[in-house]
Amino acid sequence: MKLKGNVFKYGDHVDTDVIIPAQYLNTADPKELAKHCMQDIDTTYASKVQDGDIMVGGINFGCGSSREHAPLAIKGSGASCIIAKTFARIFFRNSINIGLPILECPDAVDGISTGDVVAVDTDTGVIKNITTGKEYQAAPFPPFLQNIIELGGLVKSIAKN
């Protein structure tokens, strides 16, 4: 899958409570959740983000709660993928399970700023910062996970198998 968009970059330990505060967990509608996505650390994200944009974070992105509403809110906001140095493990699983592409690539994170335009090839793991012209290589997913992603998420992969 080839993706391209403007970057919204955040720091280390972006937690699930800032991705989607618990007070909004009384719905599971991604579009409704998206209205409040990131609002505790970035009040403008929800209004500025365009379909296809790319979220970038530091280490331990998505730490905290198991709420699948967090990747759902980001997906619902229109963001096409997340690039981070590392992901918290439940957020990592949830993103794969709902079919939201995520890539771990510390070098790319250091070389990307908010507002840059970035292109991502999720099949090869190549991340290109079009604004700076620099290219980075994310580690590919192990075949086990690649299989789930290719089949369109966990539910579809179970149906298939």
Added chain:
Amino acid sequence: MAMTMTQKILAAHCGEKEVKAGQFINCDLDMVLGNDITTPVAIKEFEKMGIDKVFDTKKVSIVPDHFTPNKDIAAAEQCLCVRKFAHSLDIENYFEVGEMGIEHVLLPEKGLVIAGDLIIGADSHTCTYGALGAFSTGIGSTDMAAGMATGKAWFKVPSAIKFNLIGKFKKEVSGKDLILHIIGMIGVDGALYQSMEFAGEGIATLTMDDRFTIANMAIEAGAKNGIFPVDDKTLEYIKVHSDRTPVVYEADSDAEYEKVYDIDLGTLDYTVACPHLPDNTKLASELSDIVIDQSVIGSCTNGRITDLEAAAKLFEGRKVKKGVRTIIFPGTQKVYLDAMEKGYLKTFVEAGCVVSAPTCGPCLGGHMGILAAGERAISTTNRNFVGRMGHVDSEVYLASPAVAAASAITGRITTPEELEQL
């Protein structure tokens, strides 16, 4: 090949003689858990699979505990969705308001999780049951749906960090102080993707409630699970609470660990995590000028009877500082009743605390104690992220029940010893 305790449980549940770190496996589940926030999303995914029954009606637990008793119409709709699902699929372990409690206090108490089990729960604090010598870990709603349908879940076998405990706590220092100390030492991603395995003679001095508190917060260091070896205290607990026979696994003596930490429990002191991450720890004694507006005692981390006992001992014959809202959350109806029989509830009310029904409540900024801008709480809960208990400009300091109680009485962060001297 030598295996950790976690690896042995995983191997036994995927039909392999041995597993090694990094391997992907598909495991049989002994319990699948969800709550009123995560289950509605799981139900949607479950229905997409086009099946009309769960893999085992005894091995699914649904506990509406987050926004219950229903905090608003939207929460009521979510609970209704969960209730209908549980009833129509004959799920045996569905706990309605009146019988429910905070899920991670309730399941061990009901004997639904015991040593040797493999448990997944759509709640990050599912790692609590490692206190019983089980492998248990938090997952999301889609994993819950898949688990309910197939009785299986995929895992990447984790490597482990070992915490070798010696000695015993001094004063009123507790399991909460130990786990905050550990998170402060290794960081909120210090055990990312790994197991935290506890070992050493010091474990024998820990109560089961201490162990639940410690395993509960393994996720706050990024861990996949936290786990304790099974000893006489564990077996006694399981005997009292469950009819099932536990299976006891032990780490091999030559199992590999990424790191080993030796901790003398006797050297620990009251520890507090300052805003806005659980690893931002300081000694409570360094924070005596931090004034508080609210004290919260309870939750899946510290809502058990010995937690309430630690608080009640300090509230006995004392009053909370005027203006400090002090809210007590017993973890379950049984904890509530036990606290009543022991006289703790009377002590709390006479001291000026309010006692709530069991609920996750303010821990996640849900209801029953939300903070306004500029307000500050001391809390025995598990997270102090930005906006966790309410307004984005509010603050949460994480502490043990004894420190939260002492602080409620003085209106600023206070140790039990300082309180005695006042």
